[in-house]
Amino acid sequence: MDIKTRQAAIEGWFIPGDDRTALVGSRCRECGTYSFPKETFFCKNPSCTGTEHEQVELSRRGRIWSFTNNCYQPPAPYVATTDPFEPFAVAAVELAEERLVVLGQMVSGTSIEDLHAGMEVELVTETLFEDDEAVHLIWKWCPVCPAISDPAPMQQSSPEDPTANQSGDLPASPGRAGS
Amino acid sequence: MTEIAVLGVGMHPWGKWGRNFVEYGVAAARAALDDAGLGWADIDYVAGADTIRNGYPGFIAGATFSQALGWRGNRVASCYAACASGAHAINLARAQILAGFCDVALVVGADTTPKGFFAPVGGDRPEDPDWLRFRLLGATNPTYFALYARRRMDLYGATREDFARVKVKNALHGLANPNARYRKEVTVQDVMASPTVADPLRLLDICATSDGGAAMVVSSLEYAKRHTADPVRISAVSTVTPTYPQTVIEMPNFATDSAATVPPPERGFRDAIGFAAYHEAGIGPEDVDVAEVYDLSTALELDWYENLGLCKEGEAERLLRDGETSIGGRIPVNPSGGLACFGEAIPAQAIAQVCELTWQLRGQASGRQVEGAKVGITVNQGLFGHGSSVIVRT
Numbered sequence A: 001m002d003i004k005t006r007q008a009a010i011e012g013w014f015i016p017g018d019d020r021t022a023l024v025g026s027r028c029r030e031c032g033t034y035s036f037p038k039e040t041f042f043c044k045n046p047s048c049t050g051t052e053h054e055q056v057e058l059s060r061r062g063r064i065w066s067f068t069n070n071c072y073q074p075p076a077p078y079v080a081t082t083d084p085f086e087p088f089a090v091a092a093v094e095l096a097e098e099r100l101v102v103l104g105q106m107v108s109g110t111s112i113e114d115l116h117a118g119m120e121v122e123l124v125t126e127t128l129f130e131d132d133e134a135v136h137l138i139w140k141w142c143p144v145c146p147a148i149s150d151p152a153p154m155q156q157s158s159p160e161d162p163t164a165n166q167s168g169d170l171p172a173s174p175g176r177a178g179s
Numbered sequence B: 001m002t003e004i005a006v007l008g009v010g011m012h013p014w015g016k017w018g019r020n021f022v023e024y025g026v027a028a029a030r031a032a033l034d035d036a037g038l039g040w041a042d043i044d045y046v047a048g049a050d051t052i053r054n055g056y057p058g059f060i061a062g063a064t065f066s067q068a069l070g071w072r073g074n075r076v077a078s079c080y081a082a083c084a085s086g087a088h089a090i091n092l093a094r095a096q097i098l099a100g101f102c103d104v105a106l107v108v109g110a111d112t113t114p115k116g117f118f119a120p121v122g123g124d125r126p127e128d129p130d131w132l133r134f135r136l137l138g139a140t141n142p143t144y145f146a147l148y149a150r151r152r153m154d155l156y157g158a159t160r161e162d163f164a165r166v167k168v169k170n171a172l173h174g175l176a177n178p179n180a181r182y183r184k185e186v187t188v189q190d191v192m193a194s195p196t197v198a199d200p201l202r203l204l205d206i207c208a209t210s211d212g213g214a215a216m217v218v219s220s221l222e223y224a225k226r227h228t229a230d231p232v233r234i235s236a237v238s239t240v241t242p243t244y245p246q247t248v249i250e251m252p253n254f255a256t257d258s259a260a261t262v263p264p265p266e267r268g269f270r271d272a273i274g275f276a277a278y279h280e281a282g283i284g285p286e287d288v289d290v291a292e293v294y295d296l297s298t299a300l301e302l303d304w305y306e307n308l309g310l311c312k313e314g315e316a317e318r319l320l321r322d323g324e325t326s327i328g329g330r331i332p333v334n335p336s337g338g339l340a341c342f343g344e345a346i347p348a349q350a351i352a353q354v355c356e357l358t359w360q361l362r363g364q365a366s367g368r369q370v371e372g373a374k375v376g377i378t379v380n381q382g383l384f385g386h387g388s389s390v391i392v393r394t
């Protein structure tokens, strides 16, 4: 049986993992401003001429600023993974420490009825698509389950399986088929 | 004196005609020249608004239209500023005129569009955020529009019915507009019954993509005096960028700027676009009689009411419900029918907005006239930080 390589769908933007996923941003060594995706040369702060940036992992949790879903299959280069297409949710998430908002798909199976502004979410890794060579991974946001919503743990003892989270810990959604 | 005159305006009707964009541009240019009572031989300078979906001729629109009208050695320029390209082309022409390099200029934008969602330019381009957002997030344009719409619901209690009412208003406005693509009354029920594209937005909340062309003949006030008694004048053209940090997520970005070290600016980007135009014209929102705003989605039109200062933040839904933005109301918005009735023909659209205001201010907007309109404003925002707002007055 062939085991395909599992790799990030884009290199250097995030660290994928079954237990721990983190977005990789940058922090200007001169003024301290954060960027995602990471800057490699100039600093976006107009009053800073810094060109050196420290690579940093961004906060792995944030709160939903706004959200929506895609009910129609996006055009290429989006790669559909199901036929027929299944809608998926997208959230813009505010990171408190970095004071920026980052987009991500919500973990598969999330219905927008399950979401509200201000809701706490956490990064997970899922498959974006597979081709002949590899399984391409992407970051997604996953609602933080109330039972484990202690803001402290960076080192969680139990591995987070997004699929288990979705089916096990979230209230059943009255939801629409496929969303 | 920083004003220029609008001598003539013209459009090729919007639709899905499937012909070469150059044809629409030339038709619009000839209509604008006729409207001005001038010939092609009178034009010193051509400013073309580029289309990036029609190959090389689209990237050099100024030259393409000049050649199509017949080479005659005029000065030329082409510019791209995404949805704001048309206003940026107007600004190019204005700068040439005010600098004294030319007396009279032609501004042209036209597009032929593919069906369906706007997709990024083809090929594998993993360095391009516009390509990446489709690949990594499946984030279409409506994804971003829907994030803003949802925000209005959360912050101000907007409802899906409010969004639908924008479409109903604009459909009514555009009924008699001969250049509009969709001329059909729409009810709130029609909008609500159309399929959801990106919740809370439905198909009829989101503008289509269209073919179309728009053109203007503009000149110095001095030149205009010799040709017409009382031309409509352009008093301001705002082409500003955002100020760092931009804290609202914008197409095609994955993230906003960070406000961790630099506090957010006094005005967010959309507020700043109109503010720069008002400042340049020396007027305020209270002086405006009519507005053409970029209703890529119904909900976005409501955002623009507030960004332009037509009402306070959070009051756009009330302004709409009270009928104040309908023709006959206090401040009619999108009397042309807006993008709701036109669909978007990117490089032509911001020019078309100014064409409409010109007809409104001349009292020639048959079937959709805002009575007594003397001052009008357009507003629009192009991908990658291109503001655009034009103020015209009689």
Ligand SMILES: [Zn+2]
Pocket: A028, A029, A030, A031, A032, A033, A043, A044, A045, A048, A049, A050
């Ligand atoms: Zn810096």
